[in-house]
Amino acid sequence: xxxxxxxxxxxxxxxxxxxxxxxxxxxxxxxxxxxxxxxxxxxxxxxxxxxxxxxxxxxxxxxxxxxxxxxxxxxxxxxxxxxxxxxxxxxxxxxxxxxxxxxxxxxxxxxxxxxxxxxxxxxxxxxxxxxxxxxxxxxxxxxxxxxxxxxxxxxxxxxxxxxxxxxxxxxxxxxxxxxxxxxxxxxxxxxxxxxxxxxxxxxxxxxxxxxxxxxxxxxxxxxxxxxxxxxxxxxxxxxxxxxxxxxxxxxxxxxxxxxxxxxxxxxxxxxxxxxxxxxxxxxxxxxxxxxxxxxxxxxxxxxxxxxxxxxxxxxxxxxxxxxxxxxxxxxxxxxxxxxxxxxxxxxxxxxxxxxxxxxxxxxxxxxxxxxxxxxxxxxx
Amino acid sequence: xxxxxxxxxxxxxxxxxxxxxxxxxxxxxxxxxxxxxxxxxxxxxxxxxxxxxxxxxxxxxxxxxxxxxxxxxxxxxxxxxxxxxxxxxxxxxxxxxxxxxxxxxxxxxxxxxxxxxxxxxxxxxxxxxxxxxxxxxxxxxxxxxxxxxxxxxxxxxxxxxxxxxxxxxxxxxxxxxxxxxxxxxxxxxxxxxxxxxxxxxxxxxxxxxxxxxxxxxxxxxxxxxxxxxxxxxxxxxxxxxxxxxxxxxxxxxxxxxxxxxxxxxxxxxxxxxxxxxxxxxxxxxxxxxxxxxxxxxxxxxxxxxxxxxxxxxxxxxxxxxxxxxxxxxxxxxxxxxxxxxxxxxxxxxxxxxxxxxxxxxxxxxxxxxxxxxxxxxxxx
Numbered sequence: 001x002x003x004x005x006x007x008x009x010x011x012x013x014x015x016x017x018x019x020x021x022x023x024x025x026x027x028x029x030x031x032x033x034x035x036x037x038x039x040x041x042x043x044x045x046x047x048x049x050x051x052x053x054x055x056x057x058x059x060x061x062x063x064x065x066x067x068x069x070x071x072x073x074x075x076x077x078x079x080x081x082x083x084x085x086x087x088x089x090x091x092x093x094x095x096x097x098x099x100x101x102x103x104x105x106x107x108x109x110x111x112x113x114x115x116x117x118x119x120x121x122x123x124x125x126x127x128x129x130x131x132x133x134x135x136x137x138x139x140x141x142x143x144x145x146x147x148x149x150x151x152x153x154x155x156x157x158x159x160x161x162x163x164x165x166x167x168x169x170x171x172x173x174x175x176x177x178x179x180x181x182x183x184x185x186x187x188x189x190x191x192x193x194x195x196x197x198x199x200x201x202x203x204x205x206x207x208x209x210x211x212x213x214x215x216x217x218x219x220x221x222x223x224x225x226x227x228x229x230x231x232x233x234x235x236x237x238x239x240x241x242x243x244x245x246x247x248x249x250x251x252x253x254x255x256x257x258x259x260x261x262x263x264x265x266x267x268x269x270x271x272x273x274x275x276x277x278x279x280x281x282x283x284x285x286x287x288x289x290x291x292x293x294x295x296x297x298x299x300x301x302x303x304x305x306x307x308x309x310x311x312x313x314x315x316x317x318x319x320x321x322x323x324x325x326x327x328x329x330x331x332x333x334x335x336x337x338x339x340x341x342x343x344x345x346x347x348x349x350x351x352x353x354x355x356x357x358x359x360x361x362x363x364x365x366x367x368x369x370x371x372x373x374x375x376x377x378x379x380x
Numbered sequence: 381x382x383x384x385x386x387x388x389x390x391x392x393x394x395x396x397x398x399x400x401x402x403x404x405x406x407x408x409x410x411x412x413x414x415x416x417x418x419x420x421x422x423x424x425x426x427x428x429x430x431x432x433x434x435x436x437x438x439x440x441x442x443x444x445x446x447x448x449x450x451x452x453x454x455x456x457x458x459x460x461x462x463x464x465x466x467x468x469x470x471x472x473x474x475x476x477x478x479x480x481x482x483x484x485x486x487x488x489x490x491x492x493x494x495x496x497x498x499x500x501x502x503x504x505x506x507x508x509x510x511x512x513x514x515x516x517x518x519x520x521x522x523x524x525x526x527x528x529x530x531x532x533x534x535x536x537x538x539x540x541x542x543x544x545x546x547x548x549x550x551x552x553x554x555x556x557x558x559x560x561x562x563x564x565x566x567x568x569x570x571x572x573x574x575x576x577x578x579x580x581x582x583x584x585x586x587x588x589x590x591x592x593x594x595x596x597x598x599x600x601x602x603x604x605x606x607x608x609x610x611x612x613x614x615x616x617x618x619x620x621x622x623x624x625x626x627x628x629x630x631x632x633x634x635x636x637x638x639x640x641x642x643x644x645x646x647x648x649x650x651x652x653x654x655x656x657x658x659x660x661x662x663x664x665x666x667x668x669x670x671x672x673x674x675x676x677x678x679x680x681x682x683x684x685x686x687x688x689x690x691x692x693x694x695x696x697x698x699x700x701x702x703x704x705x706x707x708x709x710x711x712x713x714x715x716x717x718x719x720x721x722x723x724x725x726x727x728x729x730x731x732x733x734x735x736x737x738x739x740x741x742x743x744x745x746x747x748x749x750x751x752x753x754x755x756x757x758x759x760x
Contacts, residue, residue, distance in 0.1 A: 050714040051707070057440075057721065059698070080685065080710040088688050088706050096702045305460065308468050318439070322476045326468050327431070330460040334430040337717055341437065 016193040016220045018252050022363045026244070026271040029362040032221075032252050034100045034152040035191045036092060037067070041252060041273035042358055044264065044351040045070045045102060046280060050079070051095040053348070054281045055340040058097045063318065064349045065356065068100045068153075070276040073145055074109030077137070078128050082148035090150035102153040102276070105142045105183075105197070108225070108257070111160045119159060121175060139182040147189050153221065156183040158197040160226045169201035176225075177213045184217060195221040195254060202235040204242045211246035221274075222247045223254040228263070228277075237266055244271045261294040261354055262378045265371045268358050275355075280347030284340050287332045290347045292354050293377035297325075299343070304329040317349035318342075396573040396600045398632050402743045406624070406651040409742040412601075412632050414480045414532040415571045416472060417447070421632060421653035422738055424644065424731040425450045425482060426660060430459070431475040433728070434661045435720040438477045443698065444729045445736065448480045448533075450656040453525055454489030457517070458508050462528035470530035482533040482656070485522045485563075485577070488605070488637070491540045499539060501555060519562040527569050533601065536563040538577040540606045549581035556605075557593045564597060575601040575634060582615040584622045591626035601654075602627050603634040608643070608657075617646055624651045641674040641734055642758045645751045648738055655735075660727030664720050667712045670727045672734050673757035677705075679723070684709045697729035698722075 015035050022029040030041040045068040046053045046061065053061055053069060061069065071091060076082060088094045091101055107124075110117060114126035123138030137145075142157035157179050161172035176199045187194050196214040200206030214222055224243050227236050240255065247253055252273045258264065259277020267275070283290055287300040289311040297304075297311065310320035311328070319328075319342040331339035354374070361370035395415050402409040410421040425448040426433045426441065433441055433449060441449065451471060456462055468474045471481055487504075490497060494506035503518030517525075522537035537559050541552035556579045567574050576594040580586030594602055604623050607616050620635065627633055632653045638644065639657020647655070663670055667680045669691045677684075677691065690700035691708070699708075699722040711719035734754070741750035 050710070050716055052711060052714075052716050052718045055717040055721075057698070057718065058702070060437075075714075079714055080706070084686065084706070084710075087686060088704060094704070094707050094710075096707075306464065306467060318437070322438070324468060324474070326460070326464070327474050327476075330430070330464075330474075331432060334455075334459055336430055336432050337435040337720065338432045338437065340717065341435075341721075 015191055018221070018250065020250070024362045024365055024367040025269070027268050027358075027362050027367050028271060028273060029359045030252065030273055032273070034193070036098060036100045036152050039067050039100050039274075040356075040359060042264070042268045042355045043068050043274055044259065044355045045274065045276040046348045046351075047072070047276055047278045048095065048097070049278070050075050051085070051091060053344070054285070055337065055344050056348075058095065060318070060341075060345055061097070061348070062099070064345060065352050066099075066348060068102060068274070069097055070102045070104065071095070071149070071151065072109055073103045073106035073142065073149065074113065074137075076103075076149060077106060077145050078130055078135070082145040086148040086150070092150065100153070101151040103146050103149050103151040103155065104256070105155040105157040106137050106145065107142070107158040107197075108160050110137060119175075121178065123157070124159075139179040140186045143183050143186050143194075147187070147192065150189075150192070152192060154192050154194050155223060156180040156194060156196050156219075158199055158225050160199070160229070161201065166201065166203055169199070169203065170206060173199045173206055173210050177210070180214060180217055184219070193220040195219050195223050197223045197225040197256070198243050198247070199226050200239070201226060202231045202239060204238060207239050207242045208246055211243040215246055215248055219251070221252040221254060223256050224272075225256050227255065228258045233263075236263070237270075240267055240270045240272065259351065261290070261292055261351070261374055264351070264354065265358065265374050268367075269371060280351055281344050284343035284347050287339065287343070289328075289343055290350050292350050293374050295379055299325060299328050300332045301329075311346055312350075315346065315349070316353075317346050319346040319349075395571055398601070398630065400630065404742045404745055404747040405649070407648050407738075407742050407747050408651060408653060409739045410632065410653055412653070414573070416478060416480045416532050419447050419480050419654075420736075420739060422644070422648045422735045423448050423654055424639065424735045425654065425656040426728045427452070427656055427658045428475065428477070429658070430455050431465070431471060433724070434665065435717065435724050436728075438475065440698070440721075440725055441477070441728070442479070444725060445732050446479075446728060448482060448654070449477055450482045450484065451475070451529070451531065452489055453483045453486035453522065453529065454493065454517075456483075456529060457486060457525050458510055458515070462525040466528040466530070472530065480533065481531040483526050483529050483531040483535065484636070485535040485537040486517050486525065487522070487538040488540050490517060499555075501558065503537070504539075519559040520566045523563050523566050523574075527567070527572065530569075530572070532572060534572050534574050535603065536560040536574060536576050536599075538579055538605055540579070540609070541581065546581065546583055546586075549579070549583065550586060553579045553581075553586055553590050557590070560594060560597055564599070573600040575599050575603050577603045577605040577636070578623050578627070579606050580619075581606060582611045582619060584618060587619050587622045588626055591623040595626055595628055599631070601632040601634060603636050604652075605636050607635065608638045613643075616643070617650075620647055620650045620652065639731065641670070641672055641731070641754060644731070644734065645738065645754050648747075649751060660731055661724050664723035664727050667719065667723070669723055670730050672730050673754050675759055679705060679708050680712045681709075691726055692730075695726065695729070696733075697726050699726040699729075
């Protein structure tokens with residue numbers, strides 16, 4: 001029942017191959033090979049914005065079973081600077097994560113974090129959210145920065161436009177396409193896979209057009225950007241469906257910035273392979289523990305003060321194997337950093353394990369049933 | 381060359397035995413047996429004020445090689461409450477530290493942290509530093525709280541008076557003596573060793589008198605309190621010398637709240653076995669890395685921004701084995717919690733390893749040379 005669809009390597013990307021090991025309807029169980037190891041897909045990548053997944057060590061991350069970490073080009077460009085990271089031996093060595101890393105292009109953060117900005121066909125001029133200093137990122141500099149950082153998967157520079165203005169969304173989409181080609185042209189390192197990004201807001205025809213164009217550039221992987229930015233779940237789901245009809249089957253598909261268990265399961269059903277999201281670590285810093293069906297327990301609540309049981313009784317993470325809800329609540333109330341560490345471990349473990357279980361279900365041919373279990377128990 | 385001086389157990393403390401394995405002049409290498417395992421001495425206990433050594437997990441603490449952790453009775457009494465800890469299975473289970481734990485009596489914190497307080501022979505009435513609520517701790521309640529917490533080593537309730545008023549110091553010393561006896565009288569649990577505390581400020585005659593009285597109560601271990609509170613190094617050293625002349629040789633001696641490498645080495649020379657201090661974790665939160673000879677590197681300094689080498693080149697801690705000074709500086713500048721974790725690991729490891737090396741040196745008969753190495757390189 002295993003169907004091997006090896007990715008047709010290009011001369012520029014001989015190190016990357018995507019094997020689809022099994023399928024169930026549109027859902028796929030795969031293996032994406034990178035210079036820093038294989039990524040079993042579907043995969044959830046925790047976010048290490050500033051070259052650290054907040055409040056946990058790389059060793060803890062490895063013990064959780066994470067295989068891919070995302071780091072942010074915008075943040076690292078500003079601090080400590082990509083040149084510094086390069087001189088310190090690259091991002092893998094700098095942050096001591098020797099498994100695969102993905103860097104985004106900086107596009108999303110430039111549009112969401114920086115203050116004044118001016119977009120032109122050339123690129124984006126913006127002011128740093130840290131000190132107000134002025135910078136420009138262009139497709140060319142985005143690739144240069146990402147080549148200095150040295151992640152295994154790098155992303156084309158894109159414009160992530162506000163979702164409600166069709167005319168502007170279309171302009172931004174075309175700009176994103178031109179930029180994608182420019183990124184491809186300047187890319188030099190052979191040990192990095194450059195992924196293209198599909199834009200187009202919540203307009204199905206634009207998404208289809210964008211997916212066609214991005215597919216035509218024959219990237220070793222393709223991403224869907226500009227979703228999970230405020231649109232309805234239905235719109236998001238529609239867009240994923242429309243794009244995945246077009247994107248090539250034999251290349252990994254990456255849905256950017258999505259991380260709730262329900263969204264992950266629904267997207268896997270539509271053929272998505274890669275995800276990243278700040279959700280597990282952000283929830284942790286807000287005292288919330290995630291369950292695999294998407295429920296959130298706010299452990300600061302007084303009801304947990306005397307509960308001598310783990311967050312989730314059958315969870316195999318370090319936190320649930322060793323600490324009670326009562327203890328974690330105590331740490332939160334006492335403002336102890338360990339609360340954040342223990343909750344981050346649990347939350348990331350929950351999503352990483354959900355992906356592993358989804359993968360096993362696809363390979364065993366019972367993903368449909370598995371997805372019904374998760375979605376059936378989900379909060380509405 | 382090994383001299384075994386087993387501690388003469390009393391009926392109340394059959395689980396605790398102190399073996400002195402070797403001596404060099406006054407310095408001792410020992411083994412203190414407790415219900416949660418043996419403590420090799422000299423030992424440095426990191427402080428887990430609120431039932432957590434700040435920013436690190438118990439697993440990381442175990443990997444560092446720590447054998448004894450101190451937790452604060454005052455803090456845990458106020459939050460989450462010793463009754464809660466008791467109901468959650470006691471402190472070992474609550475914080476998931478299954479090696480030896482020591483709790484202080486609450487005395488020091490009542491005098492240093494709480495706002496208004498009223499001391500009488502009965503005990504101390506004080507206002508919580510958290511919410512201003514009024515509480516009373518007496519020798520009897522201190523023991524009750526510590527029995528609920530369930531540490532292996534518990535401390536007699538003492539009055540830690542300001543160091544500059546001889547008349548008051550003497551009153552406080554006598555009160556401490558009466559309280560020590562009352563603690564001994566109400567203590568019920570057989571699986572906890574109650575240590576007495578010597579007070580007397582910086583007055584040699586008072587210290588001698590206090591050591592004589594505390595020794596006469598035949599505790600399974602004795603502590604020196606009220607030092608490292610602002611007095612000169614010479615005064616501290618004089619007091620340790622005076623007290624150790626009196627304290628029984630065959631019982632562990634604990635110098636409370638002292639943690640700089642120089643102070644540890646000098647105190648070991650005078651026959652101290654046990655130490656605790658917030659220094660390594662507090663320095664970590666202030667971006668400082670400790671070296672084994674007591675130098676402090678402020679890793680926020682710009683000079684470390686491009687240093688692709690560990691904090692200490694031959695250090696075997698997780699931090700130094702895996703991360704550069706440049707990376708740690710980046711974490712500090714980016715206000716990432718991992719900075720605190722990595723620095724805490726290094727700093728605690730430094731003191732734990734210093735104690736292990738001191739112990740080995742005593743057993744090999746070259747502690748004098750070892751101490752000269754450490755003290756010779758120390759900052760003046």
